Amino acid sequence: MALARAHSVALLGVDGHVVEIEADVGGGLPGFHLVGLPDAALHESKDRVRAAIVNSDRSWPNERIVLALSPATLRKAGSAFDLALACAVLGACEVLPQAALDRTVLLGELALDGRLRPVRGVLPCLLAAREAGMERAVVPESSLAEAALVEGIAVHGAPNLDAALAFLGHGHALRRPGAIVHDEAVRPLDLADVVGQDDARHAIEIAAAGGHHVLLVGPPGTGKTMLAQRFVGLLPRLGPEEALALAAVRSVAGRLPGGGALSTLPPFVAPHHSSSMAALVGGGSGLARPGAVSLAHLGVLFMDEAPEWGAAMLDALRTPLEEGEVRLARAEGTVAYPARFQLVLAANPCPCAPAHDRDCVCPSLVRRRYLGRLSGPLLDRVDLRARMFPVTALSAAGEGEDTATVRARVQAARAAAAERWGAFGWRTNAEVPGPVLRTRFALPRPAVRPLDAGLRAGELTARGADRALRVAWTLADLGGRDQPDEDLVATALYFRDRRAA
Structure with missing residues (x-):
């Protein structure tokens, strides 16, 4: 034996x-x-x-x-x-x-x-x-x-x-791996390609600077998808440990690119609205495999035609948005995959989706029901909402700022946030817990008057107030200020409370 x-x-x-x-x-x-x-x-x-x-x-x-x-x-x-x-x-x-x-x-x-x-x-x-x-x-x-x-x-x-x-x-020799190659060849698309849409461009810049989630609402052809695709170019490159963490998820999913290159570009994942629950959050027989939310870890998850997605799948995003991971229980065990991504939602204002609102044939009740498919708990976790309007003049093409210019401001704002929160283990404003913003880093009472008014009127939840505070801090970082004032808090609420329809 x-x-x-x-x-x-x-x-x-x-x-x-x-x-x-x-x-x-x-x-x-x-x-x-x-x-x-x-x-x-x-x-x-x-x-x-x-x-x-x-x-x-x-x-x-x-x-x-x-x-x-x-x-x-x-x-x-x-x-x-x-x-x-x-x-x-x-x-x-x-x-x-x-x-x-x-x-x-x-x-x-x-x-x-x-x-x-x-x-x-x-x-x-x-x-x-x-x-x-x-x-x-x-x-x-x-x-x-x-x-x-x-x-x-x-x-x-x-x-x-x-x-x-x-x-x-x-002791016969076997092949050894070569040196690690960092994939720097991929160049993100340029923000200057988007015509007009100053409001939405500003929302995208704020989202990139603070790590916030964003909803874009507008008719077809206004540039919602173009803005989302260019969002990745505003984000900083991944560090060595982050790139390795993303590569590990891709390896488990069988999506790791060949050639041995370690990609430092944040991922951009855009599943189709007909995707299944398993494709979105992960699943499969046996031990569950990672889905789109995990493949978008440290990057962007773009969900186009958001109201066309099933309500159950949209609400399944709520836990990953809050906790940065998704836990999947199956008969053979429970697994957890990282899912710390930035969510970009895009939606038409109504089912008929005309080029101009004047051509809409949908009754008001139908329009409300259409966008009402995005549940209140989900929208409460979306920090920024921007309305996009039809382009009225092509002469504006090329007049918008390019990615490099906006990215420089984003990097400066992220550096300011990292310096402020680094001692606590946070790098972006979106990661800071609400109690910290309300106690240790509490703003003067005049600055939070807009939040108090929204809470008293029932237009804002406690979670929404915390998220508005985070956006206000991002606006302060973009403006080079030490802390937000009343105007910046009001601006944060403006982006949060805009009605899409």
């Missing part, structure tokens, strides 16, 4: 957990037993592992084989354990020395002929392995570009099982 240990990684959302795989060979009737809460795909690995070992010119033990995955209470899913299972079996058969498997993470799906196929989530798996103190990892050769994004662990790429065994058993 022989015993060997190998290591792989199980993913729960974007959090990885190193799994110890123990192989016990001998002591009973021939058979292959896999224990430790494996899912259906992992159960099927028994046949893949056996065929891959035999077709790699290695002997399969005609004995009882027990493979135990620890911790036993953690659900293991997927085919990424194949390589580790095969190496554990061969280690128990003394084909591989145990020293070669120690402090080594093995990831990859095995084809029947022994080829190593890529799997999802290599990046978060390697991050977890590094945090657990693992020293090296063997991954499919086709995953090296993704693996290159993780520093602090020696990564080797194997094309097949035979090459991996030669590396582990005899």
Whole structure:
């Protein structure tokens, strides 16, 4: 009877957990037993592992084989354990020395002929392995570009099982990842392309400077989508840790671009209004996978034709907007994905959506019902609302400020906010809790008169007042002031309380 240990990684959302795989060979009737809460795909690995070992010119033990995955209470899913299972079996058969498997993470799906196929989530798996103190990892050769994004662990790429065994058993060289490449080639669209719409442009600038959410309402052809697409160009580039966090989400979703480039451009995700709930917030069978709200992490989620979305899907955004993450419960477990994005909603003023309001054929009740599909609790979390009007003269084209000019103001405002809130762990005004704004950084009573009036009149909720305060601080940062005054608070309410219809 022989015993060997190998290591792989199980993913729960974007959090990885190193799994110890123990192989016990001998002591009973021939058979292959896999224990430790494996899912259906992992159960099927028994046949893949056996065929891959035999077709790699290695002997399969005609004995009882027990493979135990620890911790036993953690659900293991997927085919990424194949390589580790095969190496554990061969280690128990003394084909591989145990020293070669120690402090080594093995990831990859095995084809029947022994080829190593890529799997999802290599990046978060390697991050977890590094945090657990693992020293090296063997991954499919086709995953090296993704693996290159993780520093602090020696990564080797194997094309097949035979090459991996030669590396582990005899020290034969495998391919190593190249240097990390930062993707700076993508240039965002220019804000100067948008004709007119000064009010909406100002709202977009405020939203970018403070991390706020925004609603754009206007007839077709007024530039709602154009403004949303250019919003990303106003945001600062992602830092190394932020870019890695976004890449981890994309890796789990199978959306990480090839080539090994680490994108520092904030994402722009624009799902269609016919998307399902699973596509929007995440889902699927087994452990849920990330949806659009997580793919937009640290960037922009644009929802065009917002009233056409189902009420349940719109209201599902409320928790991510408040908490910056989405939690998905399924029979096999609950996972949490990051979802700290800026929401941009766009809507027509009515169902018929004419180019000019004078051509509208919708009764007033229909118009109210149409925009009423955006629930009060959702709109209460949207800090800025801007009305867009039909363009009346093309001569205004090219007269608006370009992205570089506006972005410079946005960066200056964000720097002021980061200096003020940095000691508390916040970087933008939108992240600051309301109690902090009302106590430690309370404004003079004359400055908050517009808020008190709105609360007394029932036109503003307590949450809405806090969000208006955050917008007022952003306006102060854009204007180079130390704190908001009554005029800036009134301006914040102007953008919050404008009626779309």
